[in-house]
Amino acid sequence: MTRLVYLLGDQLTRDIASLRGCAKDDTVILMAELDEETTYVAHHKQKLVFILSAMRHFAEELRQAGWSVDYVPLTDEANSGSFTGELARALERYEIEEVRVVKAGEWRVQQMIEEWPDRFAIPVRMFDDDRFICSLGEFAEWAEGRTSITMEYFYRQMRRKTGLLMTDAGDPAGERWNFDKENRKPADDDLFMPQRPTFEPDGITHEVMELVAERFPDNIGTLDRFDFAVTRDDAENVLDRFIADALPRFGTYQDAMLTGESFLYHAVISPYLNIGFLDPLDVCRRVQQAWQDGDAPLNAAEGFIRQIIGWREFVRGLYWREMPDYRDRNFLNADRNLPSFYWTGETDMHCLSQAVGQTVEHAYAHHIQRLMITGNFALLIGADPRQVHEWYLEVYADAYEWVELPNTLGMSQFGDGGLLGTKPYASSGNYINKMSDYCGRCTYDVNRKTGEGACPFNALYWHFLDRNRDKLGDNRRLAMPYRSWDRMDEKRRDDYRQSARSFLKGLR
Numbered sequence: 001m002t003r004l005v006y007l008l009g010d011q012l013t014r015d016i017a018s019l020r021g022c023a024k025d026d027t028v029i030l031m032a033e034l035d036e037e038t039t040y041v042a043h044h045k046q047k048l049v050f051i052l053s054a055m056r057h058f059a060e061e062l063r064q065a066g067w068s069v070d071y072v073p074l075t076d077e078a079n080s081g082s083f084t085g086e087l088a089r090a091l092e093r094y095e096i097e098e099v100r101v102v103k104a105g106e107w108r109v110q111q112m113i114e115e116w117p118d119r120f121a122i123p124v125r126m127f128d129d130d131r132f133i134c135s136l137g138e139f140a141e142w143a144e145g146r147t148s149i150t151m152e153y154f155y156r157q158m159r160r161k162t163g164l165l166m167t168d169a170g171d172p173a174g175e176r177w178n179f180d181k182e183n184r185k186p187a188d189d190d191l192f193m194p195q196r197p198t199f200e201p202d203g204i205t206h207e208v209m210e211l212v213a214e215r216f217p218d219n220i221g222t223l224d225r226f227d228f229a230v231t232r233d234d235a236e237n238v239l240d241r242f243i244a245d246a247l248p249r250f251g252t253y254q255d256a257m258l259t260g261e262s263f264l265y266h267a268v269i270s271p272y273l274n275i276g277f278l279d280p281l282d283v284c285r286r287v288q289q290a291w292q293d294g295d296a297p298l299n300a301a302e303g304f305i306r307q308i309i310g311w312r313e314f315v316r317g318l319y320w321r322e323m324p325d326y327r328d329r330n331f332l333n334a335d336r337n338l339p340s341f342y343w344t345g346e347t348d349m350h351c352l353s354q355a356v357g358q359t360v361e362h363a364y365a366h367h368i369q370r371l372m373i374t375g376n377f378a379l380l381i382g383a384d385p386r387q388v389h390e391w392y393l394e395v396y397a398d399a400y401e402w403v404e405l406p407n408t409l410g411m412s413q414f415g416d417g418g419l420l421g422t423k424p425y426a427s428s429g430n431y432i433n434k435m436s437d438y439c440g441r442c443t444y445d446v447n448r449k450t451g452e453g454a455c456p457f458n459a460l461y462w463h464f465l466d467r468n469r470d471k472l473g474d475n476r477r478l479a480m481p482y483r484s485w486d487r488m489d490e491k492r493r494d495d496y497r498q499s500a501r502s503f504l505k506g507l508r
């Protein structure tokens with residue numbers, strides 16, 4: 001019998017469930033570069049090069065290992081442009097008795113796959129994506145009946161399940177589940193800041209770069225600095241270097257931001273995890289080993305592992321539980337257009353020009369930049385969460401809807417009204433000043449609250465709380481700022497309102 005295994009672009013894993021147990025002599029692997037996938041948002045040029053080059057390298061790796069791979073490039077004139085269209089064409093090329101596919105990460109794509117059994121009248125075996133630690137069924141069961149679904153409790157369950165950082169007696173290592181309080185230090189400029197490995201584009205990548213430059217000239221980003229790993233081996237290399245050089249200080253400086261330092265002590269592995277080059281559990285076991293060997297402190301290992309078996313798994317579970325209407329939620333009824341500097345970085349607000357500038361340059365910003373700079377600003381100005389969501393999906397090399405949407409719409413924009421986070425991540429310039437060196441280099445004065453030269457985040461913060469009081473006034477975690485607002489005299493409150501209004505009026 002001849003089987004067709006359809007590998008989607010983020011399923012670049014040798015041990016993927018759809019391929020497991022197949023014999024090389026009666027299996028065809030189908031991979032396709034698609035108009036639909038490359039255009040459903042205007043992806044950053046480096047994201048496109050990364051995904052297409054990684055797909056081409058992976059197809060080559062499979063061929064070298066003896067598999068038959070039918071690879072349809074974007075340039076093939078007969079390419080229909082969609083997952084379904086390419087399956088239909090492949091079924092004409094081969095006598096296929098069974099199609100196998102791992103369920104898609106994104107709801108949009110899985111809807112297409114669900115139609116295949118009826119449409120093609122051929123057995124289609126769909127496999128759960130067991131590269132994740134928590135299956136969707138297990139997440140649903142865990143969430144069922146809880147009044148609130150909190151990441152921290154989910155994370156503890158994942159710690160118990162995996163045994164990561166657990167003692168033989170079943171207790172958390174270091175007698176605490178969470179070392180977050182130790183992980184909030186600002187960073188100083190350090191001459192010995194770890195340098196992440198970079199990779200020269202090879203022939204395959206150069207070909208893809210030309211293709212992307214020609215087909216997507218207006219998408220955000222440039223290609224002259226493309227330096228991503230595009231093979232599994234090189235992605236492993238990135239992980240090795242992170243563990244050796246940056247992990248020890250990852251925890252302590254996890255929330256820090258510094259001018260000109262795009263990566264600090266972060267791993268920069270999300271594109272490789274999400275595309276399938278790195279395995280999440282394996283990554284966590286290696287980090288645990290570094291701690292056991294005395295090469296990294298517990299606050300670093302715990303902080304890192306929490307991001308992967310906690311947050312990453314949690315947002316995926318939530319995404320599948322809440323879709324499809326999750327995408328349309330807009331708890332705060334926010335409707336402003338995202339300003340044009342989100343695509344250029346051209347603004348005199350230094351924090352935003354840094355976060356957006358490095359996004360344009362590297363298709364990367366770390367978590368606190370995404371949450372507390374670009375996300376916070378969009379939240380404070382009342383930007384339409386759908387636009388904010390599409391921006392994040394466009395500009396980051398690691399962005400797939402299953403992970404991006406809950407982080408953006410839920411965590412960062414409070415669009416789900418508190419399902420993911422118990423209060424909005426809104427802050428004035430004070431937080432940014434505490435965690436970065438941005439304010440010292442800004443034309444605005446972070447200590448000025450209103451009027452000429454005052455940091456815009458200050459008035460915007462109070463304006464945000466004031467105008468959303470009917471939605472947020474009962475939130476217990478916001479009781480303190482609302483009390484401070486109420487204690488201000490009317491003139492001061494009006495100054496804040498005026499300052500914010502006049503800033504918003506000038507925003508384009």
Ligand code: FAD
Binds near residue numbers: 269367370375
């Ligand atoms: P590190 O800081 O080194 O962390 C290690 C790993 O932990 C990451 O590689 C990632 O796999 C995981 N992780 C950390 N935080 C999260 C989180 N909140 N959710 C899921 N995984 C997490 N992450 C994506 O992978 N894709 C996205 O599209 C994405 N969009 C985001 C949008 C917003 C508004 C926010 C606030 C966060 C978003 N994140 C997203 C989460 C996080 O910002 C990135 O995973 C992280 O910055 C990737 O860089 P890193 O590999 O250096 O991470």
Ligand code: DLZ
Binds near residue numbers: 033035104
């Ligand atoms: C993101 C992406 C892009 C840009 N291009 C392709 C592609 O040409 N072919 C492909 O198979 N996959 C691509 N992908 C990844 C898919 O969008 C991804 O598999 C879906 O998001 C399903 O999770």
Ligand code: SF4
Binds near residue numbers: 429455
């Ligand atoms: Fe950003 Fe305000 Fe600081 Fe300038 S002063 S960097 S605008 S927070």
